[in-house]
Amino acid sequence: MFRRFTLVTVALTALVAFLVGAIFAGGVARSSIEAGPQPKAPAPRLVSRTSAVLGPSVNFADVVERINPAVVNIDATTRGRESRRRRDRTGIPDPPEPFEFGPRQDRDGPHRGAGSGFIIDVDGSILTNNHVIDRAERITVKLSDGRTMRARVVGSDPDTDIALIKVDGQTGLPVAPLGDSASLRMGEWVCAIGNPLGYEHTVTVGVVSFLGRKLFDMSLDNYIQTDAAINFGNSGGPLINARGEVIGINAAISSRASSIGFAVPINGATAILPQLRARGRVTRGYMGVALRDVDPDLERSLKLTVNHGALVQDVTSGSPADRAGLRPYDIVTSLDDHTIVTDDQLIREVSARAPGSAAHLRFVRDGREQGITVKLAERPARESGDKAEQTPLPSERRTDSDGTLGLVVRDLDRQTADRLELPKATKGVLITRVEPMSSSFDGGIERGTVLLEINRQPIESVADYRRAARAAHAGDILTLYIYSPDLEQRQLKTIRVEDR
The missing domain is CATH 2.30.42.10 (PDZ domain)
Structure with missing residues (x-):
């Protein structure tokens, strides 16, 4: 009996030892697999992704240290302030401040404005905005080392808001390297340097918010939008990428929101530099x-x-x-x-x-x-003034209110055509009202414009318009040919007919 118990005990002990050895061997084998090259790969990828999320890989302190010496303050002075208030490219009418510093200046006395710029070659050529030096009779530049000197205008291009000025008799000046704005991507990190509100060499950081924004000229504008803070006095200063290259010239801000600034792409400036140097102006x-x-x-x-x-x-x-x-x-x-x-x-x-x-x-x-x-x-020069707004006068002539397209129109008479300065032989109907929340409202049709055609069919009277509107069905897409008296231009607008 004792011998049988002993044999069972030995057998169980051997079995347990075998199982423990198998588990240990499996564990060692599994550890050796996990320690191999394949599982190690995810670890560095995880660290890389984390570092990318936490912040940019560039140290903007290094970028600023290299570029800041090439950024300058610009003071532009005129003998007297113009009587009319103009709307400049910042989007806000001329204010007496923050462009003006010190005591309030006499309107008829000298007017002083401030902006920024950056040196692009060692002999003192400086890029800035045209609106910074426009009509200035004296331009003073302050370098980063504190030296102040006079500058002269070499050339300017109002259409793209770019100007080239120069301080003469200088050599060995620090230069800001120019990059390629065509390689920019939305979301890319950038920084702006300038003199907002007179605070010299202020640095702000943000990202490229949008590329190709149009603000003033629907044909030539190609602005870089950024949320890097830009304020009065930043105009003409550099917008810089993570490689320390200037990719834009800070030019405008939104008057209705913060963190919405705009810069002229540097490629637009480099393209016209030869003309500015040779002729002082740009022809296109x-x-x-x-x-x-x-x-x-x-x-x-x-x-x-x-x-x-x-x-x-x-x-x-x-x-x-x-x-x-x-x-x-x-x-x-x-x-x-x-x-x-x-x-x-x-x-x-x-x-x-x-x-x-x-x-x-x-x-x-x-x-x-x-x-x-x-x-x-x-290309003709851009007109400096806006055409006065023309508001159609009430009329007893025949009108038509249409629920399908959301327009109220009336026949054109000679008096209205003359008042709106319409081109001779213009035939159409005057749009006197655009119903809110209608398809025409959504399509950008405006009151005071003249409807010429619908889907290439002439609309010369209210009767023509009524027939075209009644023939439209829900879901149809119509192309309206419009003449805008304010723009002095014909335009094509598309609207989708709704089921009313």
Whole structure:
């Protein structure tokens, strides 16, 4: 009995020992697998992702240390303040402050404004905004080392708000390296340096919020939007990327919100520097057309045969495009055998050419491709003043209120056409009201404009409009051809008919 118990005990002991050994061996084997090269890979990736989330990989203190010496303060003085208040590119009418420092200045006495700039070559050439030095009779520059000296205007371009000034007799000045604004991406870290409200060499940091923003000129504007703080006095200062390169010239702020600033892309400045140095001004090629993109709504409503290009909305009378035979509704698809995808692309390529040069266009008209050659003229200077707002007067003439499109229109008479300064032979109906929350309201149709056509069908009277509106069904997309007296330009607007 005792012997049998002993044998059972020995057997159980051996079994337990075997199992413990197997578990231990498995554990060692598993540990050796986990210690191998495959499981180690996730660890560094996790650390890398974490570091990217926690902050930028650049030390902006190093960037600022390199660039700050090239940033300058600019004081611009005129003999007297203009009597009229103008709206500058900051988006806010001229205030007496914060541009002015010290005691309140006499309107008829000297007027002093302040801004920023940055040195781009060792002999003292400085980039800034045109609106910083516009009409200035004396320009004073203060360097980062405290030296103050006079500067002169080399050239300026109001259309892009860029100016080149220079301090003479200098060598070995610190220079801000210029980058490539075309390589920017939304969300990229940037910093701004300038003199907001007179606080010299202030540094702010943010990201690129948007690229290609249009503010003042729908054709040439291509602003970088950033949430890096920009205030009065920052104008003309550099916007800098994480590599320590200037990629923009701080130029404007929103008057309705904070943390919304805008900078001119540096590529726009480098492109015109040769002209500013050589002639003091910039000339650009010009065709004389108003353009818009081809989008799905336009393609559907006009039954277009192409889905890309620049669609001609209006042609200026007597312009190169007019003489060459371009018409509204033509779609430009290529320029010198280079495909045109958007209207912005065509505008920039034409503007980059010299006046007097030839541009070979391919375009689609009524479904058929054609070609013409346009001899470019010089782009006219931007008008300094806005046309006075024209508000239609009440009239007893026949009107029509339409629930389908949300418009109230009336026939044009000679008196109204003269008051609105409409082009001769303009035929259409005057839009006297746009119903809120209607499809026309959503489509950007404005009161006081003239409706010329709907889906290329002439609208010359209230009766014509009524027939076109009644023929529209819910879900239809209509293209309205509009003349805006304020812009002195024809435009194409698309609206989607709603079930009312």
